[in-house]
Amino acid sequence: MKHIKSCSTVTSFMVAFAVLVTAITCPLSAFADNRSAGLAKVKILAMGGTIAGAAASSTETKDYKPGSLDIGSIISSVPGLEKIADISGEQVANIDSSHMTNDLLIKLANRINHLFSRGEADGIVITHGTDTLEETAYFLNLTVKSDRPVVLVGSMRPATAISADGPLNLYNAVILAAQKGSRGRGILVALNEKIYGARDVTKTNTTNVDTFQSPGFGCLGYVLDGRTNFYQATTKRHTRDSEFDLGGLKSLPRVDIIYGHVQGSRDLVDAAIRAGAGGIVHAGAGNGGIFPAEKQALTDGIQKGVVTVRASRVGSGMVTRAADYDRRGFVASNTLNPQKARILLMLALTRTNDPKEIQRMFDEY
Protein backbone atom coordinates (compact mmCIF):
# COMPACT_ATOMS: atom_id res chain seq x y z
CA MET A 1 0.00 0.00 0.00
CA LYS A 2 2.76 2.41 0.99
CA HIS A 3 4.58 1.79 -2.23
CA ILE A 4 1.49 2.36 -4.36
CA LYS A 5 0.72 5.72 -2.69
CA SER A 6 4.24 7.05 -3.02
CA CYS A 7 4.33 5.93 -6.64
CA SER A 8 1.01 7.50 -7.58
CA THR A 9 2.21 10.97 -6.58
CA VAL A 10 4.21 11.03 -9.79
CA THR A 11 2.25 13.25 -12.20
CA SER A 12 -0.14 10.85 -13.91
CA PHE A 13 0.06 12.12 -17.47
CA MET A 14 3.87 11.76 -17.47
CA VAL A 15 3.31 8.07 -17.96
CA ALA A 16 6.67 7.30 -19.47
CA PHE A 17 8.55 8.91 -16.64
CA ALA A 18 6.25 7.46 -14.00
CA VAL A 19 6.68 4.00 -15.42
CA LEU A 20 10.45 4.29 -15.30
CA VAL A 21 10.43 5.61 -11.72
CA THR A 22 8.01 2.99 -10.49
CA ALA A 23 9.87 0.22 -12.21
CA ILE A 24 12.81 1.12 -10.00
CA THR A 25 10.97 1.85 -6.73
CA CYS A 26 8.03 -0.60 -6.83
CA PRO A 27 9.17 -4.19 -7.24
CA LEU A 28 6.47 -6.76 -8.05
CA SER A 29 6.83 -8.27 -4.58
CA ALA A 30 5.46 -5.02 -3.11
CA PHE A 31 2.13 -5.81 -4.81
CA ALA A 32 2.23 -9.51 -4.10
CA ASP A 33 2.58 -8.72 -0.39
CA ASN A 34 -0.17 -6.12 -0.39
CA ARG A 35 -3.08 -7.92 1.28
CA SER A 36 -6.05 -5.71 2.09
CA ALA A 37 -8.75 -7.21 4.28
CA GLY A 38 -12.22 -7.50 2.74
CA LEU A 39 -11.24 -6.83 -0.86
CA ALA A 40 -11.56 -9.43 -3.61
CA LYS A 41 -8.24 -11.06 -4.52
CA VAL A 42 -7.49 -10.17 -8.14
CA LYS A 43 -4.44 -11.69 -9.80
CA ILE A 44 -3.11 -9.91 -12.89
CA LEU A 45 -1.38 -12.30 -15.29
CA ALA A 46 0.77 -10.36 -17.74
CA MET A 47 1.37 -11.56 -21.28
CA GLY A 48 2.88 -8.39 -22.83
CA GLY A 49 1.41 -6.46 -25.77
CA THR A 50 0.99 -2.74 -26.30
CA ILE A 51 -0.32 -2.21 -22.78
CA ALA A 52 3.26 -3.08 -21.81
CA GLY A 53 4.72 -1.24 -24.81
CA ALA A 54 7.21 1.61 -24.84
CA ALA A 55 8.09 4.06 -27.63
CA ALA A 56 10.96 6.49 -28.04
CA SER A 57 8.70 9.51 -27.44
CA SER A 58 5.26 10.30 -26.02
CA THR A 59 3.94 11.33 -29.47
CA GLU A 60 4.94 8.04 -31.08
CA THR A 61 1.89 5.75 -30.95
CA LYS A 62 2.50 3.24 -33.75
CA ASP A 63 6.24 2.52 -33.83
CA TYR A 64 7.05 1.02 -30.43
CA LYS A 65 8.08 -2.22 -28.78
CA PRO A 66 5.21 -4.26 -27.28
CA GLY A 67 6.06 -6.24 -24.14
CA SER A 68 8.70 -3.78 -22.85
CA LEU A 69 7.39 -3.14 -19.31
CA ASP A 70 6.93 -5.66 -16.54
CA ILE A 71 3.73 -6.16 -14.59
CA GLY A 72 4.99 -4.22 -11.56
CA SER A 73 5.44 -1.09 -13.70
CA ILE A 74 2.03 -1.51 -15.31
CA ILE A 75 0.24 -1.85 -11.97
CA SER A 76 2.12 1.19 -10.62
CA SER A 77 0.85 3.38 -13.44
CA VAL A 78 -2.80 2.94 -12.39
CA PRO A 79 -3.58 4.97 -9.28
CA GLY A 80 -6.40 3.63 -7.08
CA LEU A 81 -6.21 -0.06 -8.01
CA GLU A 82 -5.36 -0.93 -4.42
CA LYS A 83 -8.72 0.49 -3.30
CA ILE A 84 -10.80 -1.80 -5.50
CA ALA A 85 -9.05 -5.13 -5.04
CA ASP A 86 -6.28 -6.95 -3.29
CA ILE A 87 -3.95 -6.95 -6.30
CA SER A 88 -1.03 -9.17 -7.11
CA GLY A 89 0.78 -9.54 -10.42
CA GLU A 90 2.51 -12.36 -12.22
CA GLN A 91 4.52 -12.24 -15.44
CA VAL A 92 3.58 -15.24 -17.61
CA ALA A 93 5.18 -13.90 -20.82
CA ASN A 94 6.17 -10.52 -22.24
CA ILE A 95 5.58 -10.74 -25.97
CA ASP A 96 3.97 -9.11 -28.96
CA SER A 97 0.78 -11.17 -29.15
CA SER A 98 1.47 -12.06 -32.78
CA HIS A 99 4.13 -14.33 -31.21
CA MET A 100 1.53 -16.21 -29.16
CA THR A 101 1.82 -20.01 -29.27
CA ASN A 102 -0.37 -23.03 -28.52
CA ASP A 103 2.03 -23.89 -25.68
CA LEU A 104 1.42 -20.50 -24.07
CA LEU A 105 -2.35 -20.96 -24.42
CA ILE A 106 -2.10 -24.24 -22.54
CA LYS A 107 0.24 -22.77 -19.92
CA LEU A 108 -2.09 -19.81 -19.30
CA ALA A 109 -5.24 -21.94 -18.99
CA ASN A 110 -3.48 -24.35 -16.62
CA ARG A 111 -2.22 -21.47 -14.49
CA ILE A 112 -5.73 -19.99 -14.20
CA ASN A 113 -7.26 -23.35 -13.31
CA HIS A 114 -4.54 -23.87 -10.70
CA LEU A 115 -5.06 -20.42 -9.11
CA PHE A 116 -8.82 -20.89 -8.89
CA SER A 117 -8.67 -24.47 -7.62
CA ARG A 118 -6.31 -23.35 -4.81
CA GLY A 119 -8.55 -20.38 -3.93
CA GLU A 120 -5.66 -18.01 -4.69
CA ALA A 121 -7.81 -15.60 -6.71
CA ASP A 122 -11.42 -14.42 -6.74
CA GLY A 123 -10.91 -12.99 -10.19
CA ILE A 124 -8.18 -12.84 -12.80
CA VAL A 125 -7.15 -10.10 -15.22
CA ILE A 126 -4.90 -10.92 -18.17
CA THR A 127 -2.96 -8.10 -19.83
CA HIS A 128 -2.49 -9.16 -23.44
CA GLY A 129 -1.60 -7.79 -26.87
CA THR A 130 -4.72 -6.91 -28.81
CA ASP A 131 -3.71 -8.63 -32.08
CA THR A 132 -4.53 -12.17 -30.93
CA LEU A 133 -6.40 -11.36 -27.72
CA GLU A 134 -9.64 -12.75 -29.12
CA GLU A 135 -8.05 -16.16 -29.76
CA THR A 136 -6.68 -16.42 -26.23
CA ALA A 137 -10.02 -15.26 -24.81
CA TYR A 138 -11.95 -17.93 -26.73
CA PHE A 139 -9.45 -20.66 -25.84
CA LEU A 140 -9.87 -19.80 -22.14
CA ASN A 141 -13.67 -19.63 -22.60
CA LEU A 142 -13.51 -23.31 -23.54
CA THR A 143 -10.89 -24.52 -21.04
CA VAL A 144 -11.17 -22.57 -17.76
CA LYS A 145 -13.10 -24.68 -15.26
CA SER A 146 -14.52 -21.96 -13.06
CA ASP A 147 -17.32 -19.42 -13.13
CA ARG A 148 -15.12 -16.80 -11.46
CA PRO A 149 -14.37 -13.77 -13.60
CA VAL A 150 -11.45 -13.84 -16.03
CA VAL A 151 -11.04 -10.56 -17.91
CA LEU A 152 -8.66 -9.92 -20.80
CA VAL A 153 -7.46 -6.39 -21.32
CA GLY A 154 -5.05 -4.62 -23.64
CA SER A 155 -4.48 -1.21 -25.12
CA MET A 156 -4.02 0.32 -28.55
CA ARG A 157 -1.50 2.96 -27.49
CA PRO A 158 1.75 2.15 -25.72
CA ALA A 159 2.19 3.04 -22.05
CA THR A 160 4.51 5.92 -22.99
CA ALA A 161 1.98 7.67 -25.28
CA ILE A 162 0.01 10.87 -24.68
CA SER A 163 -3.52 9.65 -23.85
CA ALA A 164 -2.39 6.08 -23.34
CA ASP A 165 -5.54 3.94 -23.08
CA GLY A 166 -3.94 1.16 -21.00
CA PRO A 167 -4.32 2.56 -17.47
CA LEU A 168 -8.11 3.16 -17.63
CA ASN A 169 -8.62 -0.12 -19.49
CA LEU A 170 -6.74 -1.96 -16.72
CA TYR A 171 -8.63 -0.11 -14.00
CA ASN A 172 -11.95 -1.13 -15.59
CA ALA A 173 -10.80 -4.72 -16.04
CA VAL A 174 -9.95 -4.95 -12.34
CA ILE A 175 -13.38 -3.50 -11.42
CA LEU A 176 -14.94 -6.22 -13.54
CA ALA A 177 -12.77 -9.04 -12.19
CA ALA A 178 -13.39 -8.01 -8.57
CA GLN A 179 -17.18 -8.18 -8.82
CA LYS A 180 -19.35 -11.19 -8.07
CA GLY A 181 -21.80 -9.93 -10.73
CA SER A 182 -19.22 -10.83 -13.38
CA ARG A 183 -19.34 -14.54 -12.47
CA GLY A 184 -20.77 -17.15 -14.79
CA ARG A 185 -20.60 -14.98 -17.91
CA GLY A 186 -17.70 -16.75 -19.57
CA ILE A 187 -14.36 -15.11 -20.27
CA LEU A 188 -14.74 -11.34 -20.64
CA VAL A 189 -12.83 -8.72 -22.61
CA ALA A 190 -12.73 -5.12 -21.36
CA LEU A 191 -11.47 -2.26 -23.52
CA ASN A 192 -12.58 1.29 -24.20
CA GLU A 193 -15.25 1.20 -21.46
CA LYS A 194 -17.03 -1.77 -23.07
CA ILE A 195 -17.42 -5.38 -21.94
CA TYR A 196 -17.41 -8.14 -24.54
CA GLY A 197 -17.91 -11.89 -24.42
CA ALA A 198 -14.95 -14.01 -25.57
CA ARG A 199 -16.88 -15.96 -28.21
CA ASP A 200 -18.05 -13.04 -30.30
CA VAL A 201 -15.48 -10.31 -29.78
CA THR A 202 -13.03 -9.49 -32.56
CA LYS A 203 -10.49 -6.82 -33.43
CA THR A 204 -11.94 -4.71 -36.25
CA ASN A 205 -9.57 -1.78 -36.73
CA THR A 206 -5.79 -1.93 -37.03
CA THR A 207 -5.05 1.22 -35.01
CA ASN A 208 -8.14 2.77 -33.41
CA VAL A 209 -8.83 2.53 -29.65
CA ASP A 210 -12.43 1.46 -30.36
CA THR A 211 -11.20 -1.56 -32.27
CA PHE A 212 -13.01 -4.33 -30.39
CA GLN A 213 -16.54 -5.16 -31.50
CA SER A 214 -18.91 -8.11 -31.61
CA PRO A 215 -20.32 -7.74 -35.13
CA GLY A 216 -23.99 -8.65 -35.23
CA PHE A 217 -24.21 -9.06 -31.45
CA GLY A 218 -22.90 -5.95 -29.69
CA CYS A 219 -21.17 -5.61 -26.35
CA LEU A 220 -22.41 -7.25 -23.15
CA GLY A 221 -22.22 -4.00 -21.22
CA TYR A 222 -20.14 -1.06 -20.04
CA VAL A 223 -17.78 -0.20 -17.22
CA LEU A 224 -18.25 3.47 -16.43
CA ASP A 225 -16.99 5.44 -13.45
CA GLY A 226 -16.18 2.31 -11.49
CA ARG A 227 -19.52 0.59 -12.13
CA THR A 228 -20.33 -2.36 -14.34
CA ASN A 229 -23.55 -2.43 -16.34
CA PHE A 230 -24.52 -5.69 -18.07
CA TYR A 231 -27.26 -5.86 -20.70
CA GLN A 232 -26.70 -9.20 -22.45
CA ALA A 233 -25.38 -12.70 -21.78
CA THR A 234 -24.20 -15.43 -24.13
CA THR A 235 -26.35 -18.52 -24.59
CA LYS A 236 -23.41 -20.64 -25.81
CA ARG A 237 -21.59 -23.20 -23.64
CA HIS A 238 -18.45 -22.03 -21.88
CA THR A 239 -16.09 -22.50 -18.92
CA ARG A 240 -17.66 -24.84 -16.32
CA ASP A 241 -20.17 -26.10 -18.87
CA SER A 242 -17.50 -26.91 -21.46
CA GLU A 243 -16.65 -30.52 -22.32
CA PHE A 244 -13.04 -29.64 -23.16
CA ASP A 245 -10.46 -30.49 -20.58
CA LEU A 246 -6.76 -29.83 -20.90
CA GLY A 247 -5.98 -32.53 -18.32
CA GLY A 248 -2.38 -33.52 -18.95
CA LEU A 249 -2.47 -32.26 -22.56
CA LYS A 250 1.00 -31.20 -23.73
CA SER A 251 0.19 -29.97 -27.23
CA LEU A 252 -2.69 -29.25 -29.60
CA PRO A 253 -3.29 -30.76 -33.03
CA ARG A 254 -2.18 -28.66 -35.99
CA VAL A 255 -5.00 -26.68 -37.60
CA ASP A 256 -4.26 -24.31 -40.50
CA ILE A 257 -6.39 -21.48 -41.86
CA ILE A 258 -6.59 -21.05 -45.63
CA TYR A 259 -7.94 -17.77 -46.98
CA GLY A 260 -10.24 -18.13 -49.97
CA HIS A 261 -10.05 -15.85 -52.98
CA VAL A 262 -10.87 -15.62 -56.69
CA GLN A 263 -9.07 -18.33 -58.70
CA GLY A 264 -8.00 -20.26 -55.60
CA SER A 265 -5.74 -23.25 -56.29
CA ARG A 266 -5.40 -26.56 -54.49
CA ASP A 267 -1.72 -25.95 -53.72
CA LEU A 268 -2.04 -24.44 -50.25
CA VAL A 269 -4.56 -27.10 -49.19
CA ASP A 270 -2.26 -29.89 -50.36
CA ALA A 271 0.70 -28.24 -48.63
CA ALA A 272 -1.21 -27.99 -45.32
CA ILE A 273 -2.19 -31.66 -45.49
CA ARG A 274 1.39 -32.70 -46.38
CA ALA A 275 2.65 -30.65 -43.42
CA GLY A 276 0.46 -32.74 -41.10
CA ALA A 277 -2.61 -30.59 -40.48
CA GLY A 278 -5.26 -32.57 -38.61
CA GLY A 279 -7.76 -29.88 -39.45
CA ILE A 280 -8.23 -26.99 -41.84
CA VAL A 281 -10.38 -23.90 -41.47
CA HIS A 282 -11.26 -22.34 -44.81
CA ALA A 283 -12.06 -18.61 -44.70
CA GLY A 284 -14.44 -18.66 -47.63
CA ALA A 285 -16.23 -16.02 -49.66
CA GLY A 286 -19.67 -14.93 -48.46
CA ASN A 287 -21.57 -17.73 -46.74
CA GLY A 288 -18.51 -20.03 -46.78
CA GLY A 289 -18.23 -20.40 -50.56
CA ILE A 290 -15.10 -22.12 -51.93
CA PHE A 291 -13.50 -21.93 -55.40
CA PRO A 292 -13.91 -25.34 -57.19
CA ALA A 293 -10.24 -26.38 -57.32
CA GLU A 294 -9.81 -25.67 -53.63
CA LYS A 295 -13.11 -27.36 -52.80
CA GLN A 296 -11.92 -30.54 -54.52
CA ALA A 297 -8.60 -30.47 -52.65
CA LEU A 298 -10.42 -29.98 -49.34
CA THR A 299 -12.82 -32.82 -50.19
CA ASP A 300 -9.82 -35.07 -50.90
CA GLY A 301 -8.41 -34.05 -47.52
CA ILE A 302 -11.67 -34.85 -45.72
CA GLN A 303 -11.55 -38.33 -47.25
CA LYS A 304 -8.08 -38.75 -45.70
CA GLY A 305 -9.49 -37.71 -42.30
CA VAL A 306 -8.57 -33.99 -42.27
CA VAL A 307 -11.52 -32.30 -40.57
CA THR A 308 -12.43 -29.18 -42.53
CA VAL A 309 -14.48 -26.23 -41.33
CA ARG A 310 -16.07 -23.68 -43.63
CA ALA A 311 -15.83 -20.21 -42.09
CA SER A 312 -16.11 -16.84 -43.81
CA ARG A 313 -13.81 -13.95 -44.59
CA VAL A 314 -16.80 -11.53 -44.45
CA GLY A 315 -16.47 -10.61 -40.76
CA SER A 316 -20.02 -11.14 -39.54
CA GLY A 317 -22.98 -13.47 -39.97
CA MET A 318 -23.49 -17.21 -39.93
CA VAL A 319 -21.97 -19.81 -42.23
CA THR A 320 -24.88 -22.16 -42.83
CA ARG A 321 -24.87 -25.83 -43.75
CA ALA A 322 -25.70 -26.90 -47.30
CA ALA A 323 -26.52 -30.32 -48.77
CA ASP A 324 -23.48 -30.53 -51.09
CA TYR A 325 -21.03 -29.52 -48.37
CA ASP A 326 -22.72 -31.90 -45.88
CA ARG A 327 -22.35 -34.77 -48.37
CA ARG A 328 -18.63 -34.03 -48.66
CA GLY A 329 -18.25 -33.99 -44.86
CA PHE A 330 -17.54 -30.29 -44.31
CA VAL A 331 -18.33 -28.69 -40.94
CA ALA A 332 -19.93 -25.21 -40.89
CA SER A 333 -18.45 -22.66 -38.49
CA ASN A 334 -21.78 -21.23 -37.35
CA THR A 335 -20.92 -17.61 -36.48
CA LEU A 336 -17.30 -18.23 -35.44
CA ASN A 337 -14.75 -16.25 -37.42
CA PRO A 338 -11.84 -18.25 -38.92
CA GLN A 339 -9.40 -17.62 -36.05
CA LYS A 340 -11.98 -18.63 -33.44
CA ALA A 341 -12.99 -21.64 -35.55
CA ARG A 342 -9.33 -22.72 -35.49
CA ILE A 343 -9.31 -22.60 -31.66
CA LEU A 344 -12.48 -24.70 -31.37
CA LEU A 345 -11.32 -27.16 -34.02
CA MET A 346 -7.99 -27.74 -32.23
CA LEU A 347 -9.83 -28.53 -29.01
CA ALA A 348 -12.48 -30.61 -30.79
CA LEU A 349 -9.73 -32.74 -32.37
CA THR A 350 -8.42 -33.61 -28.91
CA ARG A 351 -11.69 -35.52 -28.43
CA THR A 352 -12.82 -36.83 -31.81
CA ASN A 353 -12.30 -36.54 -35.56
CA ASP A 354 -15.88 -37.36 -36.46
CA PRO A 355 -17.18 -34.38 -38.52
CA LYS A 356 -20.77 -34.90 -37.30
CA GLU A 357 -19.70 -34.72 -33.68
CA ILE A 358 -17.52 -31.70 -34.43
CA GLN A 359 -20.48 -30.01 -36.17
CA ARG A 360 -22.42 -30.48 -32.92
CA MET A 361 -19.58 -28.71 -31.07
CA PHE A 362 -19.63 -25.82 -33.52
CA ASP A 363 -23.35 -25.46 -32.97
CA GLU A 364 -23.09 -25.60 -29.15
CA TYR A 365 -20.01 -23.45 -28.46
Ligand code: ASP
Ligand atom coordinates in the same frame (compact mmCIF):
# COMPACT_ATOMS: atom_id res chain seq x y z
N1 ASP B 1 1.20 -5.90 -31.66
C1 ASP B 1 0.55 -5.67 -30.39
C2 ASP B 1 0.23 -7.01 -29.76
O1 ASP B 1 -0.74 -7.61 -30.10
C3 ASP B 1 -0.66 -4.87 -30.57
C4 ASP B 1 -1.39 -4.52 -29.30
O2 ASP B 1 -1.17 -5.04 -28.26
O3 ASP B 1 -2.29 -3.65 -29.41
O4 ASP B 1 0.97 -7.47 -28.95
